[in-house]
Amino acid sequence: MSSYEKLVQNTIDLHRQITQAKLTRRDLLKMGMLSAATGMLLPMSGLSLRALAKDDDPTNPAICPVPGLAPPLGMISPPTRPWIEEMPRLVEKQTVRGNHPDNIDTGYYGYGGAPGPMPVGDAQGRGGDSKIHCLYDHPEMASHFPVQNMGHQAWSANGLIYCPPEKWYELREKQFDHVWHKDLPAGSGGQPAWGFDGVFPGPMFRVRYGEPHFVRIHNDLPTRNLGFGINQTSTHLHNMHMPAESDGNPLLPNYSGSYWDHHYPNVYAGVKQFGGLGNPNEGLGTLFYHDHKLDFTAQNVYAGLVGMTSIYDAPGIYANPTMGDYGDPEEATGWRLPCGPNFEFDVGLVFHDRQFDTLGADFFPLACFDGAVGDKITVNGKIQPFFPVKRRKYRFRMLNIGPSRTYQWALSNNSNFVVIATDGNLLPAPITVKTFQQVPAERFDVILDFSKYVPGTQIILYNRAEQTSGAKPTGKLLTPGVPVLKFIVDTGAVVDNSIIPSTLRPLPDISTPVTNNRTWEFKRRSGEWVVNREPFDRNVISATIQEGTAEKWTIVNGGGGWTHPIHVHHEEHRVLSYNGKPVGGLYAGRKDVISLEKNAYAEIYLRFRDFKGLYVMHCHNTVHEDHAMMVLWKLV
Amino acid sequence: MNRREFFNLGLAPFLLSTSVTATNTISAPVASMANQPAEPLSRLAKNGFLPNVPLVTHRNQNVRFYDDLVREKTVLINFFLIQCSEGRCPLAMANLRQVQNMLGSRMGKDVFFLSITLQPLLNTPQALNKYAEIFKPKPGWDLLTGKPEDVETLRRTLGFADADPELDNDLQNHTSLARYGNDKLERWGMVSLRSSPNNIASTFKWLTV
Known part of the structure; x- marks a missing residue:
C-alpha cells in the first residue's frame, strides 16, 4: 500500500468512525476538527484529503x-x-398490467378517475387531476391556461390530430434510499433521494412513433424534503414534439398526493404539413424526462427526479424499407444498430x-x-x-x-x-x-x-x-x-x-421561409441571470408565434465570461451560424441544446408546428434557469 | 463505537496539535451560536445556513436573525442599498410594498419580509425608519441593520456575494434576487424583485401547499 493509498484508507476509516460515533457538528467544532465559518472539516492531515491534494490533481x-x-x-x-461497484442498467419501463387503462390507479382522492381526453374533477372543479387542482389554487394562471384548453389536444376525435393512446404507463415519484457509493459513511443502507418509481435514474421508456403513449405521474413525495427540493413537480420530456399541456410546463405543478396525465401523440414533427405520422426525417431518438418545477428544477433533479426515454421509428410504414430504428433484438432490420435481446x-x-x-x-x-x-x-x-x-x-x-x-x-x-x-x-x-x-x-x-x-x-x-x-x-x-x-x-x-x-437519417429541408427574426440575449446583469435584460416573470409572454411558421432566432451570450446551454421546448433547431461562421460535424444536425461559449452568438432556424400552447426557453444550467434565466413563449 | 470511545481514541489531541491551514477569513458567528437553542428545528439552520446573528429592525427592536425572524416562518430575504444608482432597489422595495398588500392577512402572520441593508454602518435603525416611510412596511416587513460583520456573515451565508471578488467589492453590483423560503418545510428558492408584484406574490402560494 502506497502512502497515498494508506492515507485514503485512514481517511475513510476516520469518516466511518465519526459517523458511527454519531458526532454532531458541535462536537467536531469543539474538537477543532470543523471550521465554524465553513461547516466543513479543516484541511488537516488525516482528516481531509484536501490537505495533501494538489490543485492540478485530476482526482x-x-x-x-x-x-x-x-x-x-x-x-x-x-x-x-x-471501480468497486458495477454500473446498474436503467430499469426497462413496463406498461400497466395488460396495457389496459382500467388498470391505471385513479389516485388517492378516489375522484378524477379514468384517463381521458379531458381533465376531470369533482363538483367543485377540484379533482385528483392536478390540472384542475392547480388552476383552482392559482386562478392567476387561468389567463395562460384556460380550463377548457387543458384537455389533451391530440386525443379528441374532433381535433386535427387524433392520436389516442395505445400504450398506458404510470410513474410514481417517491422517496427512497439510494447508495451512491458503499464507501460513503451512509454505507449500504444509502441515503434518501427522490426518484421516478423510486429509482435513480428513473426507468427507461422504449416507445414508438405511431404508438401514442400515456403516462400518469403520481406525486407520492413527502412533505418533508431532503434539505433541498420541493414536493411539487412538473415532468418535462426533453425535446419531445408534444402538446403544451403534456410538456411539463414549470408553471403547472403536480401536487403531492395528486397525479398529472401526460399524453404523447408520438407523431413526427410536420404532421399537419405531411399528413400521416409527419415527416420521418424529423424522427427523435434519445430523450429524457425530468422535473421542471419553477425555481426548483435544479434542486428536484438533483434530488433524483430524472429518467430516460427512447423513441423508435414506426416499423413498415415507409416506402424505404431500410428506414427505421426498431430497437430490433436481431439487429437484422432497419439500420441494424446495436440493440440485442432486452x-x-x-x-x-x-x-x-x-x-x-x-x-x-x-x-x-x-x-x-x-x-x-x-x-x-x-x-x-x-x-x-x-x-x-x-x-x-x-x-x-x-x-x-x-x-x-x-x-x-x-x-x-x-x-x-x-x-x-x-x-x-x-x-x-x-x-x-x-x-x-x-x-x-x-x-x-x-x-x-x-x-x-x-x-x-x-x-x-x-x-x-x-x-x-x-x-x-x-x-x-x-x-x-x-x-x-x-x-x-x-x-x-x-x-x-x-x-x-x-x-x-437525412436532414429535413429547411426551406420554409423565415417570417420572423428574434434576438435573445442571455446575460448576467447586476448579479442576476436575465434574458433580454429581464428576469423570468410568469405574467410575461415574451413571444407569440403563429403555428406553421418558421423563425430565425439569434441567441446571444451577453458576456461576463459565463457559458449557457440554451434549450427551447417543443421545437428543436438547426444552427445556421455560430459566431458568424457555418457549423459542421457534431453541430450540423438537428439539436435542442445550443451551448453558448463566452461572448458567443448563434443564429438558429426553428419551425413551430402542429400543437399549440405555452412553452418555455431557458438556460439548461438548471441553476441559472431557477434564478430567472427563462422566458415564456406561446404557440397560437 | 460511541462518542466516549471516539474521544478516547486519542485522535483529538493529534488533531489539535496539527497545524491548521484554514483559508477562510469570514468571522464566525460564534457569540450568537452560544445563545442558540440546543437543536434548532431545520437542517439548514443546524448546518449554519441561517446564522442566528443579532440585528436591529427599523422599528428599533433587537432581534436574532434565525430565532426571531426565520424560525418556522415563510420569509422573503433581500439586501438593499438606499443609494442604489441604477434604481433597482427602489423598484424592488416598491414592488414589495405592493406584494405585502396582495398577501393581505397572511402578511405578518405566516409571511414575513426581511430587507437587510448593505450599508449597516451608515444605515442606523433611525435612518431605516425614515427610509421606510417611502414604502410603508406593514407589520411583518422589517428593514434590518446590524453590526457590519454580522450583516456580512448573512450576506455571504445566504448566497448574496458575487464569486468574482472585484465585482463583489462594487457595492452597486448587488442582486435584485430575493431568497424566499419556508423554514419549517425547508423549501428555499429565489425570485427576482424586478419581476411584477403578482409574480412575486404568487411565489408564496406555491410555498406552503
Whole structure:
C-alpha cells in the first residue's frame, strides 16, 4: 500500500468512525476538527484529503469557489474507491398490467378517475387531476391556461390530430434510499433521494412513433424534503414534439398526493404539413424526462427526479424499407444498430456530478446561484462504477443531466467514439471522433466496438474538462482527466449482427421561409441571470408565434465570461451560424441544446408546428434557469 | 463505537496539535451560536445556513436573525442599498410594498419580509425608519441593520456575494434576487424583485401547499 493509498484508507476509516460515533457538528467544532465559518472539516492531515491534494490533481476537481457557505470553501466529499461497484442498467419501463387503462390507479382522492381526453374533477372543479387542482389554487394562471384548453389536444376525435393512446404507463415519484457509493459513511443502507418509481435514474421508456403513449405521474413525495427540493413537480420530456399541456410546463405543478396525465401523440414533427405520422426525417431518438418545477428544477433533479426515454421509428410504414430504428433484438432490420435481446447492447448512461458534505451526506449548494458542481461524478447513480462488456458493438446513449458540469470525453486507449446521434437525433452519417464536449442536457449516442480487444482489457472513460465553478469550465484540459467509468471486456465470443451504417437519417429541408427574426440575449446583469435584460416573470409572454411558421432566432451570450446551454421546448433547431461562421460535424444536425461559449452568438432556424400552447426557453444550467434565466413563449 | 470511545481514541489531541491551514477569513458567528437553542428545528439552520446573528429592525427592536425572524416562518430575504444608482432597489422595495398588500392577512402572520441593508454602518435603525416611510412596511416587513460583520456573515451565508471578488467589492453590483423560503418545510428558492408584484406574490402560494 502506497502512502497515498494508506492515507485514503485512514481517511475513510476516520469518516466511518465519526459517523458511527454519531458526532454532531458541535462536537467536531469543539474538537477543532470543523471550521465554524465553513461547516466543513479543516484541511488537516488525516482528516481531509484536501490537505495533501494538489490543485492540478485530476482526482480532486475543485468546486464552486463562492466565499462563505455557498458551498463551504474547500468542501470535499469523503473518499471513495473507484471501480468497486458495477454500473446498474436503467430499469426497462413496463406498461400497466395488460396495457389496459382500467388498470391505471385513479389516485388517492378516489375522484378524477379514468384517463381521458379531458381533465376531470369533482363538483367543485377540484379533482385528483392536478390540472384542475392547480388552476383552482392559482386562478392567476387561468389567463395562460384556460380550463377548457387543458384537455389533451391530440386525443379528441374532433381535433386535427387524433392520436389516442395505445400504450398506458404510470410513474410514481417517491422517496427512497439510494447508495451512491458503499464507501460513503451512509454505507449500504444509502441515503434518501427522490426518484421516478423510486429509482435513480428513473426507468427507461422504449416507445414508438405511431404508438401514442400515456403516462400518469403520481406525486407520492413527502412533505418533508431532503434539505433541498420541493414536493411539487412538473415532468418535462426533453425535446419531445408534444402538446403544451403534456410538456411539463414549470408553471403547472403536480401536487403531492395528486397525479398529472401526460399524453404523447408520438407523431413526427410536420404532421399537419405531411399528413400521416409527419415527416420521418424529423424522427427523435434519445430523450429524457425530468422535473421542471419553477425555481426548483435544479434542486428536484438533483434530488433524483430524472429518467430516460427512447423513441423508435414506426416499423413498415415507409416506402424505404431500410428506414427505421426498431430497437430490433436481431439487429437484422432497419439500420441494424446495436440493440440485442432486452436492449442488452443499447445502454443509457446518465452522467451526474454530486457533492457530499463532511459526513458523507448529500449536499446541494442552495446559496450558490452561479451553478452547482460536485466532486463525485456518477454514472447511472454510482460513483466511478465499472461495466463488464461483451466483445461486440454497443450503443451508449450518453446524457449529461448537470446541473452545471460540462464534460470533455476521451477513452484511455485513445480509441474512437462513433457518434451516431446528437441530442438524440440520428445524424445523416456517423461521425468518428476521439473526444467531444457534452454540456448539460445534451445527449450523444455513440457506438463503441469492444470486439477487437482481448478479454480482460480495461478501458477507462475520462472527463478531461476541468470545471471549478458552476458557471463554466476553466478551459483547461486535464491529462488524462478524471476517470469516470471503466469498461472491462468479458471473455468469450458473442453474436453481433449489428453494423455501423454508412448513412443514417437525412436532414429535413429547411426551406420554409423565415417570417420572423428574434434576438435573445442571455446575460448576467447586476448579479442576476436575465434574458433580454429581464428576469423570468410568469405574467410575461415574451413571444407569440403563429403555428406553421418558421423563425430565425439569434441567441446571444451577453458576456461576463459565463457559458449557457440554451434549450427551447417543443421545437428543436438547426444552427445556421455560430459566431458568424457555418457549423459542421457534431453541430450540423438537428439539436435542442445550443451551448453558448463566452461572448458567443448563434443564429438558429426553428419551425413551430402542429400543437399549440405555452412553452418555455431557458438556460439548461438548471441553476441559472431557477434564478430567472427563462422566458415564456406561446404557440397560437 | 460511541462518542466516549471516539474521544478516547486519542485522535483529538493529534488533531489539535496539527497545524491548521484554514483559508477562510469570514468571522464566525460564534457569540450568537452560544445563545442558540440546543437543536434548532431545520437542517439548514443546524448546518449554519441561517446564522442566528443579532440585528436591529427599523422599528428599533433587537432581534436574532434565525430565532426571531426565520424560525418556522415563510420569509422573503433581500439586501438593499438606499443609494442604489441604477434604481433597482427602489423598484424592488416598491414592488414589495405592493406584494405585502396582495398577501393581505397572511402578511405578518405566516409571511414575513426581511430587507437587510448593505450599508449597516451608515444605515442606523433611525435612518431605516425614515427610509421606510417611502414604502410603508406593514407589520411583518422589517428593514434590518446590524453590526457590519454580522450583516456580512448573512450576506455571504445566504448566497448574496458575487464569486468574482472585484465585482463583489462594487457595492452597486448587488442582486435584485430575493431568497424566499419556508423554514419549517425547508423549501428555499429565489425570485427576482424586478419581476411584477403578482409574480412575486404568487411565489408564496406555491410555498406552503
